[in-house]
Amino acid sequence: MTMVASKPIRTRRKMQRVTIMDVAARAELSPSTVSLYFRKPDAVSAAASEAIARAIDALDYVPNLMAGGLAAASSRVVSIIVPSVRNAFFAETVAALQDELGKQRLQVMLSHTEYKEHDEENLVRTALSWAPAAVVLTGLSHSAATRRLLHDSKVPVVEIWELGSPTMDMAVGFHHDQVGHAAASHLLQRGRKRLLFVGARLHEDRRAARRAQGFVEAARNTPGASAEIIQNPAPASAEVGAMLLGEARLRFPTVDGIACSNDHIALGVIFECQRLGIAIPERLSVVGFGDLSFSAAANPSLTTIRPPGDLIGKEAARLIIARILHPDAEPQQAVIDTRFTLLHRQSS
Amino acid sequence: MTMVASKPIRTRRKMQRVTIMDVAARAELSPSTVSLYFRKPDAVSAAASEAIARAIDALDYVPNLMAGGLAAASSRVVSIIVPSVRNAFFAETVAALQDELGKQRLQVMLSHTEYKEHDEENLVRTALSWAPAAVVLTGLSHSAATRRLLHDSKVPVVEIWELGSPTMDMAVGFHHDQVGHAAASHLLQRGRKRLLFVGARLHEDRRAARRAQGFVEAARNTPGASAEIIQNPAPASAEVGAMLLGEARLRFPTVDGIACSNDHIALGVIFECQRLGIAIPERLSVVGFGDLSFSAAANPSLTTIRPPGDLIGKEAARLIIARILHPDAEPQQAVIDTRFTLLHRQSS
DNA sequence: TGGTTACATAATAGCGCTATTATCTCGAGC
């Protein structure tokens, strides 16, 4: 007597309602052809295409990109790591990236460092778990472990919003010390001698700190000019700007030219000057950074330096897309200097 | 003579450097145990845990979440669809969502509708391709196809930034007509009678349009009061606000109370009044919407209505996390009214 | 006519992981 081995009954795993096999069956074609229809539509005959399209429509098929990504060992995800989209600068860049990448059916995955650099490694590790088509990082300061992870993964990397010496792969941005230099030069050119950089959160915002540094250096190289820095650890806001102006009047009463770490600060400075009756630009020239939405409309309108947040996003997207379309092309180190623009308005 | 069937040699697909099997081998355990280590750490003995942790570290193992998601038929991705993060309101909510979800190791996937409602369906379709843990949509107006897709997928859905009648699943936000009503009531209470709503892009921004509607209705219900609407199809900005004030003076010269569709517009109105010598609030009261970063510091400081963008994000995240942690709990329709706050400042 | 292409479609074998079931170990309880 023989025992008939009964096949163990396994309760099925939860699964997708409609799969590529269902579409294939309905279109009376093989799953391979349906897959090809998605990946290389031109390789499928018109008749087959139509049948597949009809089947997809009838069944309301939604492809499973995780299955696809697993099989293809790559996904159409671009992981973007920024300090925070609460910051209008990065929001603009993320929006531009999103818009451009979306046209190529690339998905954006978003993470925040909240200016905590040491978290970045974990964020990168998680990002890599999705076998992304590219990773976008903000700035150039990254831990050795982060660099190694990214290097080993061979994923295209774009560093944005800062240009400088050590670039991992591709970079799009501008030199922040040049921004500081430009602000100082402008003020000096307007006849200002006692300069001051007013900043928020310089200890965490390395890029703002570099602007301050460039500002001071430019003033130092000019005979008869001087430059100081005052700052506040709080996030940038008009309130902080107003407060810092008060502090500046006490500590540096002769100041006649101010550059701010960004336009929120500058707006606060302007408002406070209005309240105190300090004439801008007659007695004090003010230069901001950011060209935020209110800057042109302020009274007096705000001289500021416009960082091309939108362009940075667009160019980063362009580099990513180019790399994806031609993965075999020699991996030339692309560094794009987007520059910035000083907008001379009434406040200086 | 027999032919020995030679196994066809297939070039291997590109693959991951280190897999869970490598970790298991190094830790001298089975892949199952390593998997368990990630999913239910408590079920693994201390000794095994340590061995696995060591192996992961030594090999620099990065899990493949696509493989995991495929096997588990669900991913730790939350798909967020907003008009644009260029808009500070949504940026704030996205940031809050990101922060809260990140704590639970949930990834944010971001998409923009750019206020084009008909695109939403495609975005939702793509979102569902990732078997997301939840989907977040902005507003309550969605196509029938979008609703069906989401309903069939059984994915938790949160609609944010608007409250009203037809909710798909969960909703977090406030009633925009109540915002308009509150602005009108405030102005009437301040003795204003000839009211005006100044808006940008009302044809696309349904929520702003509802605020305008609530504003006008509140005025109509008050004897002796009147309310009009003027608008501009361009996106909201201080420039547009300044322009619209000019238009308002020509068309409605007796206006004494203005509510704006947002603070950018209101700031433009204030600036233009400064230039024209119109005293605020003596001759004209101005109410904004948004409480943007500059509003409190403006001169005069801007009376405005603060939408709790941050709270919306936090509450939405809370609902999502609760649903994920207790998937079996009866799917109670959660609607959270976050309300809004009128901040009375100098401009009214 | 045969052979060579080019094109279109199909069969095959995983991608790396998880959920389920099965097995093993060890101490408690009789």
Next chain:
DNA sequence: GCTCGAGATAATAGCGCTATTATGTAACCA
């Protein structure tokens, strides 16, 4: 001493798709 069960670990069978190879068919040339 033996069974039993709890706890820990392992074996198994896919998840849904893509990349590769194989096959079929029509078009073309000598």
